[in-house]
Every structure is written in C-alpha cells, then in structure tokens.
Amino acid sequence: xxxxxxxxxxxxxxxxxxxxxxxxxxxxxxxxxxxxxxxxxxxxxxxxxxxxxxxxxxxxxxxxxxxxxxxxxxxxxxxxxxxxxxxxxxxxxxxxxxxxxxxxxxxxxxx
Numbered sequence: 001x002x003x004x005x006x007x008x009x010x011x012x013x014x015x016x017x018x019x020x021x022x023x024x025x026x027x028x029x030x031x032x033x034x035x036x037x038x039x040x041x042x043x044x045x046x047x048x049x050x051x052x053x054x055x056x057x058x059x060x061x062x063x064x065x066x067x068x069x070x071x072x073x074x075x076x077x078x079x080x081x082x083x084x085x086x087x088x089x090x091x092x093x094x095x096x097x098x099x100x101x102x103x104x105x106x107x108x109x110x111x
C-alpha cells in the first residue's frame with residue numbers, strides 16, 4: 001500500500017542572498033542584455049569578456065570580505081559566486097571552441 005505523503009513546497013532560491021539576484025542573473029546572461037543591438041562584433045565580444053572577467057573576480061572579492069569578518073558576506077554567497085564563475089568559464093570555453101570550429105568550417109569551403 002502506498003502511503004499518502006505530503007510533498008513540501010520548497011523554493012531553493014528564496015533563501016539565497018547572492019550578490020546579484022538569481023532572476024536578474026538569469027535574465028542578463030552575464031550582462032548580455034546591456035549590449036546595444038546596433039553594436040559591432042568587437043564591442044559585443046569586449047562587453048561579454050568584461051562581464052565574464054567581473055564574474056570571475058567576484059568570488060575573490062567576496063572571499064576577502066568574508067575572511068576579513070564582514071557580516072554582510074556569508075560563505076554561501078562566496079560559494080554561489082564561485083559556481084557562477086565556473087559556469088561562466090565553462091560556457092566561454094565551449095563557445096570559443098564552437099566559434100573556432102565554425103571558422104575552420106567556413107575556411108574550408110572552396111569557392
């Protein structure tokens with residue numbers, strides 16, 4: 001016989017207090033929404049690299065603040081920032097690999 005169990009309604013994002021709200025982070029995609037639609041490729045790429053660099057530096061800043069005893073920074077914020085930075089680096093690495101593969105494919109097209 002199967003018991004009737006009550007499944008709790010858990011929202012894992014409600015208790016988090018990261019440096020940037022989760023919904024804003026997912027909407028922006030490392031700040032991609034800040035880029036103008038009329039921008040050239042160099043500007044877009046520079047903006048994305050700059051935003052990724054900021055995301056990579058954020059864990060170090062939070063860890064320094066947490067180690068110095070700042071009450072505003074929790075170790076969970078540091079771990080969240082580290083995870084965001086890791087995801088950003090992985091995404092950038094995979095995107096770079098795909099762009100290079102596409103460039104090589106275009107270069108092999110015979111005219």
